[in-house]
Amino acid sequence: MKHSREFEIAWQGLKPGISTFRYDIDDEFMKERVEGNEFKDWKATIGLTFDKKSNFFMLHFDVDGSVIVPCDRCGDDFSIKLWDEFDLVIKLTGDDTKVIEDEDDVIFIPRSETVIDISKWLYEFVMLSVPLQHIHPDVNDKPGCNPVALNLLNKLSEPADEAKNSIWQGLEQFKETGKTNKRKTK
């Protein structure tokens, strides 16, 4: 992985209060960090609001972008929107403090670490912005999926329904026979 100064924040040089940053994340940035992923053409812009307090920093990340994913229903690639926001608190610890385990959304760094590399979080937040469900959005109230694949899927699902029906029919018959038998024994 290439080391880039681009994603480093030298917090000591920042004025107390809010500073804003903007990062453009491209396919190369994501591909260097993610392996064997079928997602492609990552494009994301992350707005970072960095609020510098004396002993801690409050970071707010706004992710906006898109990525090409294969549709879970028809298999065709389509562009899905990335849109989410995340908060992170960085607490400064004294140099002699023992390493403190990071909590959820709270990161501890020694005060002596004057440069913070945020590329790890940029990557994580872009990944977390991908919606869990990858299905073509509807177009005019109809599935936006590949019509050929959709047709085929519909055809494949039909015999399954018929099979289900015949099982029920068999059971109905059995039920009927059971009744008749009972009546006979009486």
Ligand SMILES: [Zn+2]
């Ligand atoms: Zn689809």
